[in-house]
Amino acid sequence: MKFCNLTIDEFESFVNDEFSHYTQSRVHYEGRKALGLDVHLVGVKEGEKVLAACLLNGAPSFKFFNYFYTHKGPVFDHHDKELTDFFYRNLTDYLKQRKGLFVLVDPYITRHLLDGDGNVTESFEMDDIIANMEHAGYVHQGYNIGYSNDSQARFLSVLDLTDKTDAQLLKEMEYKTRRNINKTIEMGVQLRDLDEEEMDKFFRLYKMAEDKHGFSLFDLATFKRMKKIYGDNARVVMAYIDLNDYLALLNEQLASKRADYEKSAAELAEKPDFRKLKNKTAELEKAAIQLEKKARDIEALKATDGDVLELASAIYVFNNHELYYLSSGSNPAYNQFMGAYHMQWEMIKFANQLGLKRYNFYGVTGDFSETSQDLGVAKFKKGFNAYIDEQIGDFIKPLNPVAYALYKKVKKK
Structure with a gap:
């Protein structure tokens, strides 16, 4: 086996064949490169065959060092102890040569499948993976619940599209969701794509969601950059009605x-x-x-x-495996037109048309109680017949233990 930088074609071929996240993609790599950001393609090969692939992001951290992160990577079978040891041992050497302070990985690995109410329907072996990662020097950050600015949501709301027609998907939704979708069609709610010059329309609706839920994450420039990075693999859409x-x-x-x-x-x-x-x-x-x-x-x-009401808007990204519903917003003054329902239904049909296996509504907190902070959002997604994909979570490895210990102390202050 050989640890090496992969060509973009080698990387793309591997992640297209192996189930992987949209951030582990050619468009993500080329988009970050075009913006002058630090990004790496590394992996393991045996002869000409790729066994593992990983897109790594780097960023300056703690004055003289760099922080590295692979979002939903690396892509390979983490049950394979030999490959896991080989990849991560060589990754450590690779990142130390680049003044790495620490590296965070959150491989796209499912721990549990749950129904929309949070009941476990299927479990997968995790102990050997965590043991393999710990042997490589990585510390598992635990099975956290809720949202955090320091990590991705561990609980994903997913609709299975496998071998289903649009009619089947609609029939399997909850009655209320199906009724609301049909009402939007009867009212003439429509969906269209927004071009770069119209991104402010999306952002205005997104800000309404921020105000409603009391959070503030991204500015308009961030969304414009995201659309630019993913290009034709991203859609910014808006549901509207012509009165x-x-x-x-x-x-x-x-x-x-x-x-x-x-x-x-x-x-x-x-x-x-x-x-x-x-x-x-x-x-x-x-x-x-x-x-x-x-x-x-x-x-x-x-x-x-006015004549045309802008109801709801969202940004979506897709790869060979899934379509992802990332960020959205809607105008509560126009709730009667249920723009979010129409938008989701049209994009579900789009994903099905592409032949994708999953429609990923993205994160929920993992708190399924009646006092959950995202109770309304979780129930909305559940109504589409979505199940929950609970992920394994984050692993961190200090690359310079002394500097990392100091970094942690400073960060706590």
């Missing part, structure tokens, strides 16, 4: 309902004691009144907010 189209639809429905009411009322005048007809006429009148009110409300909304 003129919706009003035309409502008025068409109203005209039809009025005609049905007038016909039923005329029949009732001839048969005033026909109870069933009396109930039908009353229901038709009630429905017509409701449509009239809805049309008036939409007219008023159109007068104050």
Whole structure:
């Protein structure tokens, strides 16, 4: 076996064949290189065959050193003790030559599969992997629950697309979710891509989510950089509704309902004691009144907010294996149009059209109690028939123990 830098083609071929995360990709590497960021492709080969691959990011840390991180990597079978020892032993030498202070890895390894309520449905052997990593000098950071600025979420909400039609996927969703999706279609909610000049539209909606949930993570420049890095493998989309189209639809429905009411009322005048007809006429009148009110409300909304309402927006990234729903936001003033439901459904269909196996709603806290901070978000994702993929978590190895101990002390202050 030989530890070496991989060519971009060697790396891409391997990660396309082996299940891997979007951050372990050619577009991620080329995007970071184009921005002048420190990025490395390393791996293990036996002859011409690649056995392991890893995209590593580097960044200055603690004045004279560099911090290294591989997001959801490296990509190889961590149950293989010999390969694990060989890769990480050589990685240590490689990073020490580059003034490494410490390295953090969080390989894309599933510990448990859970249902949407947090009940374990399948478990995978982890003890040998953790033992192999500890033998290589890596300290497991534990099975944390919740969100952290220092690590990725360990619990991923995932929809299985394998060998399923769009109709099957819709049928398997919870009734409320399926009903809301169908309502958005009936109302004429639409989805379109935003170009680079329109990223502020996405960011305005994203900021509304930040304000609602009380967090602040990324600025507009970060999202623009993300879109630039992933290029054609990223989509920034927005769900919207044209109120003129919706009003035309409502008025068409109203005209039809009025005609049905007038016909039923005329029949009732001839048969005033026909109870069933009396109930039908009353229901038709009630429905017509409701449509009239809805049309008036939409007219008023159109007068104050304009013809087109921007409902929800999100940024998505995809590779050969999954489509990932990364960051999003919606305008709570327009919740009645359920833009987030429409956006998710259209992107689920897009992922299915690409032939991907998984639609990754991304992180939830892993707290499935009724007091969870993300209870609403978790239930929203669960409604699409998503299950939970619990990851193994982070491992850290100090590369310069003395400097790293000092770094930790300074960081605590």
